[in-house]
Amino acid sequence: MATLDSKIPSGPLADKWRKHKTEIKLVNPANKRKYEVIVVGAGLAGASAAATLADLGYKVKCFVFHDSPRRAHSIAAQGGINAAKNYQNDGDSVHRLFYDTLKGGDYRAREANVHRLAEVSVNIIDQCVAQGVPFAREYGGLLANRSFGGAQVSRTFYARGQTGQQLLLGAYSALSRMVGAGAVDLHTNSEMLDLVVVDGQAKGVIIRDLVTGEITRHSADAVILATGGYGNVFNHSTSARGSNTTAIWRAYKRGACMANPCYTQIHPTCIPVSGDYQSKLTLMSESLRNDGRIWAPRKTGDNRAPAEIPEGDRDYYLERLYPSFGNLAPRDIASRAAKRVCDEGRGVGPTGLGVYLDFADAIHRLGEPAVRERYGNLFDIYHEITAESAYKSPMRIYPAVHYTMGGLWVDYNLMSNVPGLFVLGEANFSDHGANRLGASALMQGLADGYFVIPYTVGDYLAGQKPGSRPSVDAPEFKQAEVNVRGMTTRFISNKGQQPVSYFHKKLGKIMWEHCGMARTKAGLEAALQKIPALRDEFNASVNVPGSGDTLNQSLEQAGRVADFIELGELMCRDALTREESCGGHFREEYQHPDGECKRDDEKFGHVAAWEFQGEGKAPVRNTEPLNYEFTKMSVRNYK
Numbered sequence: 003m004a005t006l007d008s009k010i011p012s013g014p015l016a017d018k019w020r021k022h023k024t025e026i027k028l029v030n031p032a033n034k035r036k037y038e039v040i041v042v043g044a045g046l047a048g049a050s051a052a053a054t055l056a057d058l059g060y061k062v063k064c065f066v067f068h069d070s071p072r073r074a075h076s077i078a079a080q081g082g083i084n085a086a087k088n089y090q091n092d093g094d095s096v097h098r099l100f101y102d103t104l105k106g107g108d109y110r111a112r113e114a115n116v117h118r119l120a121e122v123s124v125n126i127i128d129q130c131v132a133q134g135v136p137f138a139r140e141y142g143g144l145l146a147n148r149s150f151g152g153a154q155v156s157r158t159f160y161a162r163g164q165t166g167q168q169l170l171l172g173a174y175s176a177l178s179r180m181v182g183a184g185a186v187d188l189h190t191n192s193e194m195l196d197l198v199v200v201d202g203q204a205k206g207v208i209i210r211d212l213v214t215g216e217i218t219r220h221s222a223d224a225v226i227l228a229t230g231g232y233g234n235v236f237n238h239s240t241s242a243r244g245s246n247t248t249a250i251w252r253a254y255k256r257g258a259c260m261a262n263p264c265y266t267q268i269h270p271t272c273i274p275v276s277g278d279y280q281s282k283l284t285l286m287s288e289s290l291r292n293d294g295r296i297w298a299p300r301k302t303g304d305n306r307a308p309a310e311i312p313e314g315d316r317d318y319y320l321e322r323l324y325p326s327f328g329n330l331a332p333r334d335i336a337s338r339a340a341k342r343v344c345d346e347g348r349g350v351g352p353t354g355l356g357v358y359l360d361f362a363d364a365i366h367r368l369g370e371p372a373v374r375e376r377y378g379n380l381f382d383i384y385h386e387i388t389a390e391s392a393y394k395s396p397m398r399i400y401p402a403v404h405y406t407m408g409g410l411w412v413d414y415n416l417m418s419n420v421p422g423l424f425v426l427g428e429a430n431f432s433d434h435g436a437n438r439l440g441a442s443a444l445m446q447g448l449a450d451g452y453f454v455i456p457y458t459v460g461d462y463l464a465g466q467k468p469g470s471r472p473s474v475d476a477p478e479f480k481q482a483e484v485n486v487r488g489m490t491t492r493f494i495s496n497k498g499q500q501p502v503s504y505f506h507k508k509l510g511k512i513m514w515e516h517c518g519m520a521r522t523k524a525g526l527e528a529a530l531q532k533i534p535a536l537r538d539e540f541n542a543s544v545n546v547p548g549s550g551d552t553l554n555q556s557l558e559q560a561g562r563v564a565d566f567i568e569l570g571e572l573m574c575r576d577a578l579t580r581e582e583s584c585g586g587h588f589r590e591e592y593q594h595p596d597g598e599c600k601r602d603d604e605k606f607g608h609v610a611a612w613e614f615q616g617e618g619k620a621p622v623r624n625t626e627p628l629n630y631e632f633t634k635m636s637v638r639n640y641k
Contacts, residue, residue, distance in 0.1 A: 004259050004613045006626040009413040010114045015632045016097075019118040022414070023457055027464035034059030036468035039459065040207055040222040041065070042194045042249050045074030046166075046173055046444060047427030048228030050451025053176035056185035058456055063220060064177070064186055065209055067193040067244065071174050075230055075242040076447065079166025080287035080380065081150065082158035083130075083444040085123040090147050094155040096120045101633070103442060106152040106332050107407070107435020108585035108599060109607075109635040110262070112628065114414060115432045122453040123445050127159055129452055133172035136161050148292050150440035152332040152640070158441040163287055163380040169444055173451070193558065194249045195489075196482040197225065197256045197423065200472045204253075204423035208482045210490075212558060215551040217486055219474035223466050224422045224459055227253060228451070231406035231428040233266065235566045235573065236518070237510025239403035240272060240285040246562040247569050250410050250429050258418040259611035259624060261411035261431035263569065264577035267438055267586045268519050269404030270296075270336035273387055273397075274356045278507060283402040284387055286359070287380055288440040291329045293364035293373065294397070296320050296336070298357045302347035308358055308396050319343060327640045334437040334586045335598075335640060337401035341519050342597065344400070351398045358396035365393065401519060405443060407434045407586065408576075411611040411626070415458035416450060419611075422466075424459060426450040431609070436585025490550040493560045498543035502559040505540045509563070509570055512536070517574050522590050526578040533571045540567060572612055572621065579623060582606045594637075603635050 011022040029037065037060050041052040044066040052064040068074060086099040100120040104111060127145070131137065137159050138146040147156040161168040180186040191212045198206035198219070206221040232247035233239035254260045271286045297318045299311055319339055324331045331339070340357050343349065350356045365373050370393060374381070381392045388398070409431040416424050416432070427447040434442065472478070516522075516529035540563070548554040583592040583599035584606070592600040609626040 003622055004419045004611065004624050006259070006411065006419060006609075006611055006624055007413060008112065008626060009415055010112065011414065015113060015117050018114050019121055026457060026461035029460045029464050031059055033468050035061060037061065037223045037463050037466070038063065038221075038471060039224050039226060040220060041226045041228060042207065043074070043228035043230065043429070044068075044071035044177065044188075045076035045228065045230060045427065046170060046447035047451045048226070049074070049170070049173035049177040050448055051226055051228060051426055051455050052186050053173065053180050054452055054456045055459065056180035056183075062180070062186045063189065063222065065189045065192040065194060065207070067191065067212060069190050071177060071188075071190075072170065074170060075245050076170045076444070077167045078240070078242060078285070079169075079444050080163045080285060081289035082148065082160035082165045082441040083126065083169065083448075084150065084157050084439070084441045085127045085159060085445065086120055086157060087124055087127060089145060090156045092155045094157050096124070098155065099123060099157065102153050103433070103439055104435070104633060105638055106439040107437050108601065108638060109435065109603070109630070109633075110265070110584050110628065111433055111435030113630055113633055118454070119433050119446060119449050122449045125453055126445060126448045129448070130169060130172050133175060135168050135172045138162060148289055149330055150288055151291065151330045151336065152327070152439040153330070154327070158289070160289065163289065163377055166444060169448065173448070194229075195252060195486045195561065197253045198478050198482045199256050199420060200476060200478045203421045205472050206474065206479060208479075208486050210486070213553050215549070215554065217483060219479045219483055221471050221474045221479070223463055223471045224424065226424045226426060226455065226459070227410070227429050228426040229429050231409070232566070232569060233403045233406055235509070235570050236403045236513045237506050238275060238280060238283050238514070240269060240283050243281050246565070248562050248565050250425070251565040251569055253410060253418070253420070253423060255614050256420065257614065258420045258423055259411040259613050260408070260572060261609050261611045262408040262436070262576065263573045263612065264517065264580060264587050265407035265431075265436045265585065266403060266573075267333060267405040267407060268337040268401040269333055270340055270401050271359060271399045272402035272404070273384065274351055274353060274400040275402075284383065285402075285404060286384060286397060286399055288333070290359060290377060290380060293368070293376070294329065294359040294361050295363060296329050296340075296357055296359055296399075298343045298348045298350065300348070304348070308350075308360070317343075317348070324640045331640050332437060332439060334588070337519060338588060338597070340401055356398040356400045359399045360396035361392060362396070403518075405438055407431065407436060407438055411609065415461060416455055417458065417462060422462060424455060426455060436587055489561060490557065493544070493546040493557055494548070494550055496544055496546060498545045500543045501545055502556055502563050505536065505544060506559075506563045506566065508536055509533070509567055513570050513573070517570070517577050520588050520590050521577050523578065526574050529574040530571065530578065533567060533574065537567045537571075540564065575621070576610055576612065580606055580610065599638070601637070607635065
């Protein structure tokens with residue numbers, strides 16, 4: 003079994019990170035150029051890590067499967083980024099951001115990691131402003147803030163409805179500077195297909211060029227994965243269509259533990275599904291809940307147009323159920339409330355799977371120009387997709403898969419249980435517990451890349467002899483390349499009858515029905531029967547046309563869906579084993595009379611980290627206890 007040492011520093015919570023930075027090992031500046039670090043992924047976490055490590059003097063290779071880092075899915079984040087600056091003088095603090103994040107995650111994250119995140123949040127804003135990120139400003143020129151779910155202060159910095167794009171351009175500019183200086187060797191259109199482990203340590207990767215099909219080996223002193231989340235296991239999600247689990251899943255199969263894979267976030271404000279022909283779903287930013295009011299008809303089967311439903315026949319159910327937070331209740335709570343309303347037969351729209359997000363009050367109070375200034379591009383997106391104007395009638399929204407809190411297990415230094423393998427951003431499990439609060443993903447990605455990994459990777463490299471990284475001719479590299487080529491050959495030579503998309507849709511339906519917003523023992527057991535059968539069908543019947551020696555998107559998708567199928571089985575196994583409800587993991591058997599999550603801190607107050615045992619063998623479930631020294635685990639109350 004894997005040893006899970008979290009390496010949390012001793013001492014008072016507020017002093018742990020400062021103390022840790024003074025005690026970790028350092029690498030001499032002249033020696034840094036003797037070490038090579040591979041960074042896989044170039045979104046916010048990957049680009050900021052690659053740029054910062056190169057600036058420190060390390061040799062960096064950065065691999066991204068897009069044609070440009072600017073296409074990374076970080077660009078899709080809309081609403082904002084949290085930071086405990088207290089510019090609004092409304093009582094915010096590092097401790098309050100820490101507590102809100104820990105509570106929002108339903109007390110299933112590490113205290114020390116979350117507090118560090120809150121601490122460095124204040125540095126992120128200064129860093130991004132210095133890069134020229136055009137955050138919104140108040141009339142007097144000060145940076146503006148707005149509120150997000152699960153908080154009673156305004157701490158979210160934003161750039162209209164395109165915050166992720168602007169932050170990514172800032173990180174990309176830093177990365178481009180280091181590429182231009184020759185300090186970062188950037189490889190685009192390059193997908194990692196295997197991790198190379200030598201003598202128990204991560205020492206390289208196997209890469210496939212997506213344009214030419216060439217498979218190459220790359221050696222390094224340390225490997226950093228910053229490849230995002232695995233929400234596309236559900237087929238329909240708000241993730242970019244190319245987002246996948248392959249990098250972290252191949253690392254899992256090389257010994258890295260997968261922590262809490264069943265913790266997936268359902269976002270309450272997405273444009274409802276209109277058919278299985280859709281490639282993805284579209285998020286409507288949580289920032290809209292600052293001024294939009296969510297409601298549904300009070301009566302079942304009320305099919306009147308929203309303008310014809312008088313106030314007395316409307317149920318502003320979040321304001322009714324959670325008066326202290328209202329429409330800004332956390333995502334998991336708001337999503338389940340919408341599901342309950344629709345299950346009662348009060349849903350709206352053609353499918354009955356939708357509720358209204360209404361801006362009539364805001365337009366009356368602020369005027370349409372003010373609403374356009376705040377949310378104009380979001381309203382434009384909604385109009386492009388639905389051909390409806392949210393200025394004239396309410397948006398129709400419904401929950402959808404948006405983020406994954408699970409990921410590879412990491413310690414306080416963001417290193418996995420495989421020495422030398424570091425995991426950043428959404429690809430790791432560390433900061434959000436069982437539910438992420440809005441505007442915290444961008445915060446974590448940049449915190450990990452700019453302010454954590456530059457310290458902690460040096461602590462590991464200081465113990466590695468300069469110039470000791472293995473040659474790409476080592477037997478471990480050869481074996482890993484043979485493994486990748488074997489997978490390619492199997493897919494190309496299969497000659498089945500069904501395209502890859504056929505199996506992805508079937509997997510998505512199984513996952514949404516049995517491991518989505520609500521889960522049951524019977525449903526999860528059914529899924530654990532269906533998914534292995536689907537895997538067998540996939541292996542026998544998938545059709546991948548073309549060859550592996552050129553651009554072949556069917557081949558790319560086949561590898562990714564194969565990994566999704568295996569991950570889906572592990573997610574269901576994790577959800578079945580965790581016999582409690584917490585955050586985004588809602589087991590119907592474990593709920594309070596009012597429908598809220600019923601945790602079992604005595605039995606499940608821990609991280610579940612699954613360890614691969616080989617093909618056809620059940621994985622081992624390791625646990626890391628969540629020892630709360632400074633915070634008491636309590637029942638969340640947003641009422």
